[in-house]
Amino acid sequence: MSRNRSSSGSSSRSSGTASSGSSGTASSGSSGTASSGSSGTASSGSSSRASSAADFPLSGLPADVAEPMLPHLEAAAVEMVREIQGLVPEYARPPESRYGRRMRWAVEESVRQFVDAIGRPDMDWEKVTAIFEGIGAYEARQGRRLDGLQTAIRVSGQVACRRFIKDARRLGWSLDTLGRFTESLFVFLERIAGAAGQGYARAQGEIAGERERFRRRLRDLLVMEPPASAEAIGELAASAGWPVPRTLAAVAVRPGPGDAVPVLPPMFLADWDAPEPYLICPDPDGPGRDRMLTAIKGTRSAAIGPTVPPARAALSLRWARRGLALVERGALPGKEPLRCLDHLPSLVAAQSEELLDMALGSRLAPLMKLPPHRRDALSRTMLTYMECRDNAVAAAERLLVHEQTVRYRIRRLEETLGGVMLDPDRRIELLLLLHHLVRLDTGDRRLSPAD
Numbered sequence: 001m002s003r004n005r006s007s008s009g010s011s012s013r014s015s016g017t018a019s020s021g022s023s024g025t026a027s028s029g030s031s032g033t034a035s036s037g038s039s040g041t042a043s044s045g046s047s048s049r050a051s052s053a054a055d056f057p058l059s060g061l062p063a064d065v066a067e068p069m070l071p072h073l074e075a076a077a078v079e080m081v082r083e084i085q086g087l088v089p090e091y092a093r094p095p096e097s098r099y100g101r102r103m104r105w106a107v108e109e110s111v112r113q114f115v116d117a118i119g120r121p122d123m124d125w126e127k128v129t130a131i132f133e134g135i136g137a138y139e140a141r142q143g144r145r146l147d148g149l150q151t152a153i154r155v156s157g158q159v160a161c162r163r164f165i166k167d168a169r170r171l172g173w174s175l176d177t178l179g180r181f182t183e184s185l186f187v188f189l190e191r192i193a194g195a196a197g198q199g200y201a202r203a204q205g206e207i208a209g210e211r212e213r214f215r216r217r218l219r220d221l222l223v224m225e226p227p228a229s230a231e232a233i234g235e236l237a238a239s240a241g242w243p244v245p246r247t248l249a250a251v252a253v254r255p256g257p258g259d260a261v262p263v264l265p266p267m268f269l270a271d272w273d274a275p276e277p278y279l280i281c282p283d284p285d286g287p288g289r290d291r292m293l294t295a296i297k298g299t300r301s302a303a304i305g306p307t308v309p310p311a312r313a314a315l316s317l318r319w320a321r322r323g324l325a326l327v328e329r330g331a332l333p334g335k336e337p338l339r340c341l342d343h344l345p346s347l348v349a350a351q352s353e354e355l356l357d358m359a360l361g362s363r364l365a366p367l368m369k370l371p372p373h374r375r376d377a378l379s380r381t382m383l384t385y386m387e388c389r390d391n392a393v394a395a396a397e398r399l400l401v402h403e404q405t406v407r408y409r410i411r412r413l414e415e416t417l418g419g420v421m422l423d424p425d426r427r428i429e430l431l432l433l434l435h436h437l438v439r440l441d442t443g444d445r446r447l448s449p450a451d
Contacts, residue, residue: 056123056187057180063119068171072163073115077108080159087155088148106131107156114188128188129195136199140207149196157189214240219269222280222313223250230311242269245282247307250317251292251337252324253277256300264295276324278317296337301327303338319347326350331440349435356436363433366416376438381409382421383434 081104085092093099113128139149161182168178218236221228237244254277255261261272267288269280281292285307296302305320319340327334331350332343340347349356360368367375381399385406388394392410396403413421420426 056117056184058114058118058184059121059123061119061177061180065177066115066118069115069167072167073108073111076159076163077104077111079163080111080156081107083155083159084152088151090144090148091152106135110192114185117184125191128192132192132195133199133202136196136201137203139196140200140203146197146200150193153189153193153196157185160185211239211241215242215269216271218242219271219280222248222269222310223278223317225314227311227314233310242266243282244310245288246309247285248280248282248310248313248316249284249292249307250305250313250320251279251281251296251302252305252317252320253279253296253299253302254324254328255298259298259300262295262298265291267291268295276321278320280313293337301334301338303327303340306341322347322350326440329440345431345435346439349432350440352432353436353440356433359429360433360437363420363429364417364437366418367413370416378409378413378416379434379437381406382413383431383438385410386421386427386431386434 091103093103095101095104109131110128117123135149136146139146164178164181164185167173168181173181214236218233218240221233221236234244255272264270264279267282268291271278279292279295281295281304282288284292284304292304301324303320303323305316305318305323308316323332323338323340323343326332326343326346327338332338332346367379370378381395384398385392385395388398392403392406396406399406410421420430
């Protein structure tokens with residue numbers, strides 16, 4: 001067996017690391033190792049090449065110290081893999097599977113790198129750190145924490161120490177030689193653990209970037225017209241890591257000038273850069289209600305669209321934007337987030353303003369001929385009276401006037417408009433016309449601001 005052999009006892013610890021990583025390698029393959037290696041070079045870099053006997057004590061030993069160890073390298077690797085698989089369930093794969101073979105390769109390669117460093121002052125860390133950067137990256141992509149990999153590294157170190165003690169007795173090593181092996185093992189394990197952590201962190205950053213791209217695509221797909229299929233939404237939502245809710249609502253928002261973009265929980269999909277910014281809020285009538293109100297609390301104005309299935313998010317956004325437009329016109333109240341379904345008459349009337357404007361001159365001609373201040377008071381009283389189911393007392397409370405004032409105005413309206421107010425077939429039409437006149441008309445026909 002030559003020194004280039006793939007397994008090594010001394011490096012058990014490292015091999016353990018490799019083994020945990022090899023699980024990663026199993027999926028990413030050699031090419032994954034190679035790619036992570038280049039970034040490993042960046043992290044370990046030229047400083048690793050400059051390693052000397054001072055920071056890696058095995059470099060100062062005679063090269064022939066390694067010779068008696070070579071026949072035992074494969075057995076050391078097998079022992080490490082066995083113990084790692086016994087303690088880390090996710091690494092317990094059949095030895096002949098692709099995953100198992102890659103795990104074994106990573107262990108043996110790491111062990112070989114450790115043994116090859118004996119008697120060599122120019123220890124090159126690139127290859128072994130590349131392996132473990134790839135392993136760390138694989139763990140991140142599998143959605144696992146680094147605990148399993150850290151356990152594998154620790155177990156490998158324990159196996160290596162046990163074998164070093166046996167070798168010291170078998171080969172008659174001095175305490176100094178055994179100390180150098182042990183100290184070098186700690187250095188080796190620290191390097192590969194650091195490389196695995198760097199690969200893990202880098203992959204997490206890449207995954208976060210990929211997930212954010214999928215989230216943006218999902219957000220755009222949800223509000224697309226015509227609507228996307230439930231299957232397309234579900235597939236993209238899975239890639240984005242976004243659980244598809246049973247219902248959602250779109251919220252049109254208008255941030256204040258210079259306001260910082262708020263940090264929202266991942267359940268929200270937001271587009272703050274759009275000309276008309278908006279949020280997609282899951283379960284707005286259930287658990288998501290309070291979180292939604294918190295998310296839009298800092299905006300200058302906001303309108304909440306109707307609650308819809310995910311495939312109809314575009315409809316919710318369309319009405320939310322119409323509601324926000326009326327808030328910004330001053331036609332609807334904007335102190336609190338506007339719920340569109342609480343203002344149906346005004347929203348419906350706003351979609352037919354031209355037609356309603358033309359109808360005012362014919363349907364309410366006697367009222368429109370009155371002086372503006374009288375017309376405004378009478379039209380506002382009539383709308384409130386009809387909204388209160390023809391209850392003068394309730395209307396007076398809302399208008400902040402005496403109930404006799406309301407009754408007097410209603411008599412005047414009945415005299416002015418004839419039987420229009422009493423005709424059930426004209427009631428809905430009359431309500432729409434009054435909504436338009438009182439709450440939406442911004443022309444000089446109105447004197448008072450909207451409520």
